[in-house]
Amino acid sequence: MRRFTRDHLTAVLMLLPSLIFLAIFVYGFIGQTVYFSLTDWGRDPAQALAVRPERAFVGFDNYVRLFTGLLESRFRQDLVNLVFFTVFFIGGSLGLGLALAMLLDRGVAGEAFFRTVFLYPFALSFVVTGTVWRWMLQPQGGVNLLPTYLGLPPGEFEWITSRQQVWRFDWNxxxxxxxxxxxxxxxxxxxxxxxxxxxxxxxxxxxxxxxxxxxxxxxxxxxxxxxxxERHGFNLALIGIVVAAVWQMSGYTMALYLASLRGIPEELREAARVDGASGFQVYRHVVFPLLGPITLSAMIILGHISLKIFDLVWSMAGPDLATTSVPALLMYIRAFRANQFADGAAIAVVLLLIVATVIVPYLWTSLRGEVRR
Amino acid sequence: MRRLLAILIAAGMTLAAANTVEIFSWWAGDEGPALEALIEGFEAANPDLTIDNVTVTGGAGVVAKAVLKTRMLGGDPPDSFQAHIGKELIDTWVIADRMEDLTFLFEEEGWLDVFPPDLIDLISTSEGIWSVPVNIHRSNVMWYVPAKLEEWGISAPETWEEFLVVCPAIQAQGVTPLALAENWTVQHLWESIALAALGPDDYDRLWTGELAFNDPKSVAAFELMNDVLACANADAAGLSWQQATDRVVDGEAAFNVMGDWAAGYMFTTLGLEPGTGFGWAPAPGTDGIFMVLSDSFGLPLGAPNREGAIEWLRYIGSLEGTDTFNPIKGAIAPRTDTDLGKYNAYLQSAAADFASDRQVGSLAHGTVANENFMSTFAQVMEILLDTGNAQAAANAAQALALQTGVGR
Amino acid sequence: MSAALRRLRWSPRWLTYLVLLLAAFFFLGPVYLVVVTALKEPAAIRLSTAWHLPETWHWQSFAVAWDAFALGLRNSLVLAVTATVISALLGSLNGYVLSKWRFPGANIVFPLMLFGMFIPYQSVLIPLFTFLRDIGLYGGLGGLILTHVVYGLPITTLIFRNFYAEIPDEMLEAGKIDGAGFFGLYARIVFPLSISGFVVVIIWQFTQIWNEFLFAVTLTRRSSAPITVALAQLAGGEAVRWNLPMAGAILAAVPTLIIYIILGRYFIKGLLAGSVKG
CATH class of the missing domain: 4.10.860 (DNA Excision Repair, Uvrb; Chain A)
Known part of the structure; x- marks a missing residue:
């Protein structure tokens, strides 16, 4: 252990403002949100918009209602939507991103062009993406018209306005x-x-x-x-949202994968080929195992984007379309439109818990590994 | 760049000018012209005041309300904002002590004599009068195109039972019997159906808490709703109310139940002639009943330009303001001394109905239920759309009524 | 048989290009549709002819959209530039401290800081709103800038910390022997070496803040609302006429696209830094 000098003290002092701000803005506010979620803030309209609302402590009442209340089926479907959205969004982005990276890795002419084309949506706002794809997915236009240019009948799928639900199960x-x-x-x-x-x-x-x-x-x-x-399931209306989200993010996974593929020493692949492995086997046994860490990183980034997804749904389907809604959107509506702040806070805490179960172990293991190293 | 600069300077000046009155509403796009005419009239009458017209689009104000409430909570009220009269005004804003009493204005202007007493009741509490109504809309109207109905060999149904009988016949011709749009229009349809199924007395008793939503009579209303929904378009959720109206006008759908702002849209925006270009009838089973809703503007406490806002309210409640706004908006005047000659054929008939019909209040537009009930009622509609189970939807509605204190 | 030949047999070259072109179509199709829709006359926009080129080129939509969005663009610019610069500078200092002046407890503090980057912002939104209101910063750009600076700290700190970890400690030791203190080392050695780090962070933060929506819609009044809010409100309502939202989407997208096209190489570096270990 080196000596703790005056300069060390300066260093800590320089870090301190950031730490204080983060302590307030992250942990203080989370604490407050948790507290709000245990109160009845907003249940009575008189206190919802009051300048200085009086809040009474009600324990876990709001949570119990969210998960078992007759009227909260939208929240429960939102959770189900979130799960399906996350699975398909991560799967789609990783799959497409990896496929594109593998194709580009083979050394094609115009690689820079393709790379730019695949990655540019990532520079856009979800609001822009949502606005654009809302127009692409109009049932009587956009994507549904494409088959007609090949002489086929137009697509019939209703995209975001579809009310079809598959893989239904009982909430109980x-x-x-x-x-x-x-x-x-x-x-x-x-x-x-x-x-x-x-x-x-x-x-x-x-x-x-x-x-x-x-x-x-x-x-x-x-x-x-x-x-x-109470039946919940996968709303087919979500497919359109997933397509737009994959469109935006798969270039990002492509870039991550491409960088990793380029980082794999050519000798490794060459050695496998010398051993008689086919092109596919080289990927299967040499390349894919080496992509594990970057895949995990990508899953974490995509996963936390997915769990927070809000602006894309808002701009594609509007805040009131229940079939495509997600908890992050419901939280905003409940807190800032219906002014049922306690319910909004409870939804936010549920979201936070979901994110934390993914992120905390990840931070824990990756940083612990780093210290060991 | 010069242009940007000019806009910035203009924006800066708007902010700085004390004589700007900021009014907040959800009347943009197709509902905009009436408000613009009103603003023009106001600015002509008050040359030293300019209106900063803040509109947030989104049908029935669902988006605008979030923006407005966030601003109010943030301590940044506009000078005056749009609110539906009835529970939406009283149980959202007045009860939270956010509004200023306007009794003085009503007395100064003699409005207590020219606004109908029933209407004043809807904007009053024992403590005061809280907003100035600018229009009266009817919710329970069914729209169609007479020539198309003739072509298809049908007439406007007088009851929902009749409608359900002709529904398959219309569908057989490849036409949607009933055009429906995004989810607030589902609530809008529900209130007309409930009124038809229950009759005006029982409908009123829903809102006083005397009739339960899961009473067999009310369940019957949900069942009727279920049957009617089967005759509606499948892609409703993605349409705005105007697009649903367009379907009727274009002959893709036979009927549409919408408030009479649809007449304003067809008359002002689409340029159709009432009676020939489009026809109307009371929503099936609601003849002789006028389901009322009304938009009003109020004065929030802490309005930055209180004096200017009062002038604005004074103008929109005046005869001149009323008769400038309503013929374009497609609404009848809230005042009893209005000049009917300025209004089109539809509006004259609506004014006659308003004077003679039994009146009830609208749910979807905030007259009879508070906003908590209203916003969560969308969930009840979801349950019905999702499960088709009338009893489950009715049970949910009753739970909601208890939770939000309907009739309390 | 040569390896090259093997590759060829496994998947022919033309198939690679076919798939890449199809993918390019998937990524560029929306751009085409947006541009042609923005350039059509409002009356000529029909769902059934959505993919057709405009019959008459109607540039006015951009003028109208510009009028509607000029204020939003200006707000976004002020917001993104200010918040980016501040959070980059603070992040640089923090990264310097955490990588070169390790102190007891740093191993606990750093993950606690990083967690702030992953939280769903909904979980702080209500207290943030009331806090900003109570200190008088609700509604204006100031409050939004503060918010973006604070919630940007974890990622900027992380990127700089990883970046500075590459600077050999010996260089600093040499500086110390020359008598340089905390600030001297930063100014003379660390800062000059971190220009490319700054580029990465600035690109990252600028695009993130420019594109952000949740804080913007909750914390600003109309006169200080950024472009994303303006676009969502224009497009979110009765979008019967699509030319305006499309022209607006183009205006909102252009700044980040320009940055991306010019500085794309750094962008990818930024992406890699965005994952905790890269």
Whole structure:
């Protein structure tokens, strides 16, 4: 440990203002939001717009209502929308980005042109993208007309105005489904630990995983969040939003992948080829494994964009189209239009928790790795 | 660059000028001309005042309300803003102590004698009178094009049962029986259907809390709504109300239930002649009933240019202001001493109906229910659209009524 | 058989180009549609002929859109430039401290700072709104600038910290021996070396702030609303006539596109820095 000099003190003092601001603007405000979410702020119209509102503490009432209240089915569908949107958006952006990067990596003429074309949407605002794609996806125009230029009948899909819903499930099954998914993750971790011969760790993960899975199958279906079945599912209207989002972000993943591919030493691939690997096998066994870290980084970036998605939906579908709505949008509407601030705060906290479960482990592992290094 | 500079200077001057009155509304685009005419008249009458006309588009003010409320909460009120009379004004703004009492203005101008007492009741509490109504709209109107109906061999249905009978026949000709638009228009349709199913007395009792939303009578209204929705266009969610009206005008749809601002749109914007270019009838089953809504402007506490705002309110409540605005807007005048000669055929018939019909208040436009109920009622409509289950929607509506204190 | 031949067999060259061209069409199609729609007369815009070229070129939409958006563009420019410069300078200082003046607890402070970059801003929006109102900064550009500076600190700090980690400690040690202190080292050694770091951060922050919508719509009154808010309000209403939103979208997109086209190389560097480890 080096000596702590006066210059060190200056350094800390220079950092301090930033730290204080972040402490207030991030942690202080989050704390306040959590507090608001435990009050009844906005339930009574008189206090909603009052200059100095009186707030009463109501505990977890707002959360209970969001997840089990008769009238909050929009919030629940918004959560379901968010899950589907995230999965398809990340999958689409990674898939398209990787495909484009692999094509460009083969050394094509006009690479700079293609790179620019694929990446430029990333420089745009989601509001611009949304405005543009709203016009592209008009049911009787835009994309739906393209087949006619090939002599085919026009597309019939209603895009963002579609009300079709597929893969429907009962909201009451959500605890079971969640438990099953968590159990699957735990079992996978346990299995890897077992393989790595870390038996103690493996046993504890496997035990908890099996217990949770058993509960999900046996006890879970008995849990009743709502007194009646409530169907949720994948709204096909979201497809249009996903297409626009992938259009905007896949150039970004392309750039990340291309940089990583270029970073892989040619000798590695050459060695594999000498061993008789085909082009595909080179990718399968040499290249893809090396893309793991950048894929994780991209997933984190895309994931947190996806969980916050708000402006794209607003400008494509408007703030009131329930079929394409997401929690971030609902939070804004509830807090700043209906002035039900407590409900808005509760939705925000749910969002934060979702983001934190993804981000905190990521920050933890990547920074811990860095310190070790 | 010079141009940018000029605009910047102009913008700077607008901000600096004390004699600017900032008015906030959601009347832009096709609803803009009436407001512009009103502003022109005002500026001619008050040469030392200019209006800064802030409009935020979006049907029925759904977007504008978010912007306005954020500004009010932020302590940055406009000088005057648009609000629907009734619960929306009283239970949102007055109850939160955000408005200034305008009784003095009503007394100075003698308005207590020229505005109908029922209307004044809707803008008053025991503490005062809180806004100046500028128009009266009717919500329960069904629009069509007479020539097209003739071509298809149908007539405007007098009841929803009749409508449901002709619905398949219209569909068979490749025409949408009922044009519907984004989700507030679904609420708008619901109030007409509920009025038809319940009759005016029971409809009123919904809002006093005497009739439950899950009473079998009310459930029947949701069931009727369900049947009617089956006759509407599938892509409703992506359309503005004007686009739904366009479908009727273009002959792609037979009917459209919309407030009579649609007459203003067809008359002023599309240039159609009332009676021949477009026809109207009371929404099925609501003959003899006038479902009222009205836009008004109020004076928020803390308005930066209070004096200017009062002059604005004085003008829009005057006979001149009223008769400048309403013939273009497609609304009838809130004053009883208006000159009917300035109004078109539709508006004259509406004025006659207003005088003779039984009046009830609109839900979708804030007359009978507070905003919490109104905004969450969209969720009830979602449940109905999603599940087609009238009982579930009715139960949700009743839960909402209890939660938001309807009739309290 | 040579490796090149193998490659060729696995996927023929022309197929590569075909796929790339199809992809290029996917990415450029919207641009084409936007431009032709913006240049059509309002009355000539029909859904069924959306892809046709305009029959008469109607440039007036841009003049109208310019009138509608000039104020928004100006606000965005003031906002993005100011907030970018401040957050870049602060980020540079922070990065310098965190990479070269490690102090006890730095390992805890840094991740706590970084977390601020990932939070959904909805989770701070209500308190932020009331806070700015209470200190009198609601509605104007000042409050929005402050907001963007603070929430920009984590990413700028991160990029600079990673950037400065590449500067060998020996260089600083040499400077110390010459008697330079905290500021001397920064001014003489670190800052001159960080020009390309600044370029990356400035590009990143400028585009982020220019494109941002949530804070802008919540925290500004109309006279200080940035371009994204103006565009959303124009396009979000009864967009019966599409030429204006399209012309507006072009105006809103041009500044970041120019930056991107001129400084694209740095942009990609910025992207890589955006992931925690890069």
């Amino acid at each position: 099954l959500v605890p079971s489904i969640t438990a099953l998914l968590v159990a699957a993750v735990l079992l996978a971790i346990g299995w890897r630990a077992w393989r790595d011969l870390r038996r103690g760790r493996a046993v504890s993960f496997l035990t908890v995983g099996i217990a949770l899975g058993a509960w999900a199958l046996a006890g879970g279906p008995g849990v009743e969040l709502l007194p009646f079945p």
